[in-house]
Amino acid sequence: MESIVRHFDKYLPLDDREKEALTSRLVQRQIKRKQYILQEGDICKYFTYVVEGCFKMYGVDNSGAEHNLTFTAEDDWITDIDSLHKERPSKLFIEAIEPCTILQLSKGDLWYLYTNYPKFDRNFRVIIEDKYIELQNRLLQTFSATAYERYESFIEQYPNLANRLPNTQIASYLGITPEFLSKIRNSRTHG
């Protein structure tokens, strides 16, 4: 619980009432590798804070291939906002890549915090804005950079994750096959 309180110090720090309101509503859970916290077709119920470990969020296309949208590791948030807000079946999966410790806030509790403590509106506005920026840069890259360049950016942007994740997951994030990633890695080191 301390980690999430410290997390909010990056934005507008919480006072004691706000801390109490938040932490009393958070539910801590342990998640095993390969366990899902959201599956396609489900309605997403939680906004999830990752204390320890790493998740991937991905969609599956008509031919069954997985496409990683994001990775989420320590001190970061993950949810399918579309499904959470609009209460419609999710198109996505959120799956643990490592054993994880998480803190979850239900939609009802999140709404309660928004209504009674405006600081949460502020802090989550900034959190979402930062995520929007990430996504916008990613989309721009997807359109205007080659797979080689996207791989370079990935390494630059996620130096931690680059070593933690198997190449298959990175390939799925970059929008290429593991075979082609292998080719890229090879062309970087030799020649």
Next chain:
Amino acid sequence: MESIVRHFDKYLPLDDREKEALTSRLVQRQIKRKQYILQEGDICKYFTYVVEGCFKMYGVDNSGAEHNLTFTAEDDWITDIDSLHKERPSKLFIEAIEPCTILQLSKGDLWYLYTNYPKFDRNFRVIIEDKYIELQNRLLQTFSATAYERYESFIEQYPNLANRLPNTQIASYLGITPEFLSKIRNSRTHG
């Protein structure tokens, strides 16, 4: 100015003090076709509300090709959040596709509203969340759908814009060439 006040009725409607605080800070401008309100390298200064007309926001890759990230028409907001927030040079252009009427809020005024009227934190949180959802769905499509499928979705999602925009702009949004869009359109109608 009425249109923007009505716009906020979709979220938490503004009271008289909030209306006054907002409208007294908005600056109305007329923008001609092909005029920029943001160019690559500039630091984005405004959050812009479109009263009338249509803008495109795009990036240019190493070989000079344009890639449309979004279109923004009536009753919608546009800015480069990355540049506005972090005060760093934008990688993007925002250009009028049609003659436009806009209302602009400077960063300073926006911050003032956030600090003094928490409802703006709330309303802009929801606005950004909706934009995040759009972007996430677009990224998922980009990865997992063919150009044909993406064209179908575009038409479904923007029935207005599909008729208003030249095909070159739609192609740039879909991430394909106008030539290939022409092929797709043809294969839809004949066989």
Next chain:
DNA sequence: TATTACCCTTAATCTACATTAAGCCTATTT
């Protein structure tokens, strides 16, 4: 120790889409 399950790599072949180039049509400018 064997077994299962991933994961990484190489290489041959294939395909969705890009590139180039040309021709035609309609608006806008001169």
Next chain:
DNA sequence: AAATAGGCTTAATGTAGATTAAGGGTAATA
């Protein structure tokens, strides 16, 4: 009325990256 500039289309050729297939490495079960 002529000229210029966009925009749409067709068609030939080119290429980034997919697909398929196979072999080898390593970690977690049994």
